[in-house]
Amino acid sequence: MFLIERYILTEVRRLTIIIVCFLVFMFACFSAQRYLTDAANGTLALEVVFNVVCYKVLIALEMLLPVGLYVAVSVALGQMYTDSEITAILAAGSSPMRIYRAILVLAIPLGILVTFISLYGRPWAYGQIYQLEQQSQSELDVSHLQANKFNTNSDGRMVLATKIDATHNHLTDALIYTSSPNKTSIYKAGSVDVIDPSPQHPAVMLHNGTGYVLDRSGQDDRKMVYHNLRVTLKPVVQSLDVRRKAASVAQLARSSDSADYAELQWRESRGLSTLLMVLLAIPLSRTRPRQGRFATLLPLTILFAAIFYGSNICRTLIANGSIPGVPGMWSVPLIMLFGLLALLASEFSLLKKKSR
Template identity: 65%
Template sequence: MKLIEHYIMVEIRRLVAILVGFLIFIFASYSAQRYLTEAANGTLALEVVLDIVFYKVLIALEMLLPVGLYVSVGVALGQLYTDSEIVAITAVGGSPVRVYKAVMFLAIPLSIVVTIMSMYARPWAYTQIYQLEQQSQSELDISHLRAKKFNTNDSGRMILSEEINSDTNHLTDVLIYTSSGNKTNVYRAHSVDIIDPSPATPSVMLHSGTAYTLKHQGIDDSERIYRNLDLNLKPLTQSADDKRKAKSVVALLRSFEPADHAEVQWRESRGVNAFLMALLAIPLSRVKPRQGRFSTLLPLTVLFTVIFYGGNICRSLVASGYLSVNPGVWLVPILMLVGVIVLISRDFGLLQKLFR
């Protein structure tokens, strides 16, 4: 590898390490704060928070790594332009090819890593998260419940208890709220024994209380006073979108659902997007001497916003059937490739030669 390429790569690598490390720290801190709040509210078991944060960071890397490289290329090359180093390289016979080669030496392996993570690590991490959340939120493990707090889960269940005895799985002065379909059930009990804490068939025995059934439509509400009531609670179920994110690529390819095709195209295009974004950052990094390397951040941000939201919009349109699966989510990478070709042609003077 020649000296110029090596010098440019060192500058970019240093910024990538700093920026990606900072982004991981910020994202992990935000995720930890969110899930610790849920644990404090009794929605999530405290012991699974760190595991979920780890899996969330692993999922986020498919976005953080490309963003880190994209911004680092723009800022590092912007600094070289500001210090007139690119001008000096050009003056001694260096061509734009040297800059593109240096960036490609970094972008190609990173795009391969991002593709592997998106295709395999991402669904695996989602599977682990959903299993932890389902186990924590569905199980009536006494250690997951907090006295005098609204213990809720994503299935629409809430349990409020004045006292909790972890030795006997016994709750005192309990209010249970469940909602499903077109009705809401509210149970008031003097005491409750947890019979089955399993995620699949959670059930409790209520003693001495009142059960209310409230219809969402009409006036057919009911009230029942009971001495003992065996109550089977609704288990936590994953939404279709959650299940899709955890599906393997093979399962998605076998499906005929447009949403599944959108998901697999999204995964397949992550590495290509990372590579093209790095190349697009090269022309955006050009600044005048002494203008400041961070002056490139505005155009870099605008372009990234267009790419990010454009990809999300295409995925939603494919999933809803409003956009054909061909090109589908690949529409954004195709437009990016066209932009890269035009910019490279301009750098190498090909357009001027073609239109002479």
Template identity: 65%
Template sequence: MYLIERYIVAQTQRLVLTIVGFLIFIFASYSAQRYLTEAANGTLTLKVVADIIFYKVLIALEMLLPVGLYVSVGVALGQLYSDSEITAIFASGSSPIRLYKAVIFLALPLGIIVALLSVYVRPWAYQQIYLLEGQSQSELDVNRLEPRKFNVNDDGRMVLAAAVDPETSILTDALIYTSSGDKSSVYRARSVKVTDPSPATPAVLLHTGTSYVLQHQGMGDKESYYHELNLHLKPQLQNINIRRKSSSVIMLARSVTPADRAELQWRESRGVNTILMALLAIPMSRIKPRQGRFATLLPLTVLFTLIFYGGNLCRTLVANGTLPVIPGVWLVSVAMLAGLILLLARDFSLLSKFFR
């Protein structure tokens, strides 16, 4: 690596570490605030919260690393332009290609890391999060239930009990509400024994009470009395979008569902887009001498917004079948590459007549 390239890499590398570290801290703090609220409510333990935050940070790295590199390249080169160092480099006979070579030294390995994070680490981290949340939910039925409060889960099931005994898994003077399809069911019991707390196969044993089946339409309401009733509650189903996020690349590649193809293309394009974003930051960092290195932030922000929302829009359009799978999510990468080629042509005066 030549002197100029080493100098630019050193200036950019320090900024990358600082910006990415700051972004990780902000993201981890936001995630901690969200999950600590659930810990305070008794839904999650502190250890589970710490593990989930760790996995969340791993997932976010596929976005934080490209953003950190993109901003660092723009700000570092903007500082060099502001101090007239880039002008001196070009005056010494160096070509603009030296800037691109220097950025490639950083962008290429970082792009490979982002690709590995997106393809392998991201789905694994989602699997771990869902496993932790599932284990916490399995403990929720008794250990996390609060007496004299409406305990509601994501599926709309509500449990109200005058007293809760975690050691015996017994609820005293309890009311259970469930809803499915065109009817709702209400169960009133003197005591309830939780026989299976698993989210997949929840079951309870009710002693001495009344059950009500309420039809949402019509007059088919029913009331019945029981001495003992073994009740299997509706399992908590995992959202299909959640399963897709934790699916392996092989499973997504075998699927013909547009949403699965969109998820696969999104993962595959992360590494390429990281490199393209870093290269696009080079011409976007060009400013006048003594203008200030942060003058590049506005154009960099506008370009990043277009890339970010363009990628999300393409993924959504591919998932619902509006945009064809080819080019699909890769449309943003193709647009970035086309823009980069035009800017490179301008820098090397291949299209000088169009930029006079």
């Protein structure tokens, strides 16, 4: 590789590594705080928090890697423009395409990696997260429940007990609340034994207590006094949106649902959008000498926000059937491509005028 390309690539690569590591650290801290709060509330087992955070970081790499390279390119080239290094390179007779070539050496492999993460890594990680969350929230593993505290899950089930014996799966002086579209059930028991902790059919045996089954229509309310009562609780069911995020590419391709098609196009377009976004940062990073390397961050930030929110809005409109599936999500990369070509044409026409 030529000296100029190697110099530019070294600066951009160093900044990319620093920025991505910082973003990953901040995102991991934010995710850990969120899931540790769930663990403290008894809605998630503490031992699965680390795994969930790791999977969340893998999902976030789909966005953090492009952002890191995008910011690194803008800052590194902005500094080189401020120090007149780019001016010296062009004055020596080098073509501006050498800058693009240096950035492409890093942008193309990263775009391929983002595509792989979006197509395969992201749905796999979502599947692992939802499996861990559903298992932790559905199965009656009392080891993560806390005494004298309302322990809830995402499906509205609540368990309260004064004493918890995790060794024997036994609760003392317990209150269990469950709800469904048709009825609400409340059980007060002197003691509770978990007889089936499986996520598919979680069941408990209640001893010496009172139960209330409230019909939402108000026609079949019941009260019962029991000595021994077996109750099968409702497992947590994944929502359609959850299953879509965890679905494989093959499953989405076979589906006729517009929301599945939008999700598929989103995954397929991530790599190309990354590449075009990074290339757009090159002409937009141009600054005047002594202007400062951060002078272009505002337009670059606006561009990134437009690409990010535009892609999300486009995906939502495709899922709702408001816009057709063709070009669908590919309309955003097409607009980015036309914008890049316009900037390139303007840049080269300006260079021709200066050379006369």
